[in-house]
Each structure stands twice: as structure tokens, then as C-alpha cells.
Amino acid sequence: MSPRPTTGHVRRPAILTAAAAVIAERGVIGTRIADVAERAGTSAPGVLYWFATKDELLTEALAFSDDRFYAELSEQLAKLGSARERLERLVEVWPSEGDSETVLWMELWVRALRDPAVNATRAQFDARWRAAIADVVREGQMAGEFGEEDPEAFALTLGALMDGFAIQLALRDPAVTPELVKGHCMALVEERLGLEGVTDGG
């Protein structure tokens, strides 16, 4: 067994953070492994030791930021008293992730169009997000806050609506603002989950 100390636990996150930034700037095709290595303060072989391809860098970088996203999200959600507030929080955090995050998702979609393995990974990310929405819906139903509605079907619709608006936000469509998006999403919540139109802000 090698007595050498390992730096993997430091290197890997640094590479993934660097990869997310470089790919957001230049796209998967325009990204060179050497650029990621430079940004992460390592060498190209140092990157290739962990990641064989650029598609792998993209999906792993997204998985890495996704893990962080859900960790922060569950912390935030735990502080909120009602399921409705939790759903509102979900809606708020999604498009406000900002350009560089949305552009990575778009990279993933474009790669997924032509690569079944990337598409399978995309489906997993999607399922995770839908599960997060459906969980809050179920909590709300158990607490008597929400009416009868299939939580999975609702999550699919809300998730799709949010993606559709995230695209328009990322394109900086002058007609679309985060407030407007939130309004549309919460309108869907209230229609489908049988809530009263009483809101505590927004």
C-alpha cells in the first residue's frame, strides 16, 4: 500500500468547481482539459486521472453542484413551517440559480440530444428534482394544507414550467422577470393543490 498522502478529497471538488466555471463560459466543445486543470491549479493528467471525458466532467460537475444545492435547500426548507412556504422556496431558488447554472443545464440538454448516456444522467437529475417537489406536496397533503392531486404528476408539470421560464430568464427576455415567474408558478400551485389565493408576500 502506498504510504503517500492522498489529495483526492481536495482535488476532486476543486476540479469540479473549475470545470463548472470553464464549461459555463466556453461550452463542452470549447473547453480544453488543460483550461480546467489550470483553473483548478493542477495538471491535465491530474484532471484525466479523475475524469475520462469532457461529458463526464460536465455531468460530474452538475452532480457536484446539485449535491450542494440539495444540501443547502434541505437546510432552508427545514426552517419553514408550512409546506406552502417550502414550495414557494423551491420556486424561488430554481431560476435564481443564475446564468452560469442554467447554461450548464442547457449544455446537458444539447449533449443529451445526441448521447444516450448523458441523457440517462439528465433523467436522473430530473427525477431528483421532481422527487424534491413531490415530497413537499406529500408533506402538505399529510398536514391538510394541500388538496388531492397526484404529487408526481404535479411535480412533473411544475418542474417543466420552471424549466421553460428558466430558459426565458437565461435568455434575458426583457418581458420575463423572476417575480413574474414566481407568480406563474405559485398560481399553478394554488390551482392544482387547491390552495386559497392568500399569500404571505410575492
Add this chain to the structure above:
Amino acid sequence: MTDRSARERILDAAVLRIASDGIDAVRIARIAMDARVSTALVHYHFATREALLAEALEHSYESAGDVPDLGGDPVTRLKAMIDQCLPLPGELERDWVLWVELWLRAVRHPELRPTAAKLYARMKAWFKTAIEAGEFGVTDAGAIADRTLALIDGLGLRALLGDPEMPLERARAEVWHALAGDLGLRDGAASGYVH
């Protein structure tokens, strides 16, 4: 052959290549071959690869933006419009690939954003007009149009990617279900789609 027709052939060839190969993998030599012109002529018409690809996307969206008047009663017409906006097999599916490529491109290249914004504005106006013409008694036709298009993009993308959770039929039913709700229609009776 006139210059104009060569130029259009190049743009048409570029559009088809972007749809089949992806914008990043497109090669100028290949487009020239498809358009049956020399690469020199491609370079004569388009100074850079970026310029050609940007114009090709715009070219494809100019025709995509020619919104047809689909006729029929308001409900039939709105349903036909939804179909026009979803990745139905064939031409619409190919257009959708371009659509997804445009999103990514326009986010990365701000000079393409006006093209994207123009297209969205046109599609929203198309839906808004049809909703108003239908006299459903709604006051916020614009907001309903916005939401319908966002839903079409989000659901259509999944259908395009072959998501088993979102076959095209379901995407279509979901969009109509949401729109019918916004318009105050009884979904089941009016929709004609299985939901």
C-alpha cells in the same frame, strides 16, 4: 444560379447540419458540400463560422415565426397551435433540436439574444391573439400565453429527449389541461385528449 439562391442554399444546408450534427460539431466544408458550393463561396458570403451559424439559426426562425392561421373554432385552433409548438415527429422535431441549440447559443452569445427574444415575442403574440379572439372572458391573455409557452418548452424538451415520463401525447395533454384551466374551460369535456 444567382448569388441570393446560393446564399439561401448555404443557409438551408447549415440549418439541416446544425439539426443533425449539433452546432458545435458542424463543419463548414460539410455545409458547402451539402449546398453544392465551394467552401470559398461560403467564406465569401459569411466572414466567419460564427456569423454563418448565427444567421442560419435566424434564418430557420424567420420561417418558424411565420405563424399560420389555423382556423377552426377557438378550442380546435388553440390545440392545433399547441401541436405546432411541440416536437412532433418529422420537421417539428428537427426544428426543436434547433430551438434547443438556439437557447444555448443565445445564452452564450448575447448578440443572438434579440433573435431569441423576437421569436418568443412573436409566439406569445400568436397565442395571445388566439386567446383573445376566442372570447373566453379572460382578462390576462398575455400572462396565459406566457405560461403556455413556458410549459410547452419544459414539457416539449422532455418529450424531445424521449423521457419515458413524458411521451408526446402526455406533453400535449398537459399543456392543453393547463391552458383549458386558465381559460376556464372544463378540461375533460372540451379537450378531446385523453388525460
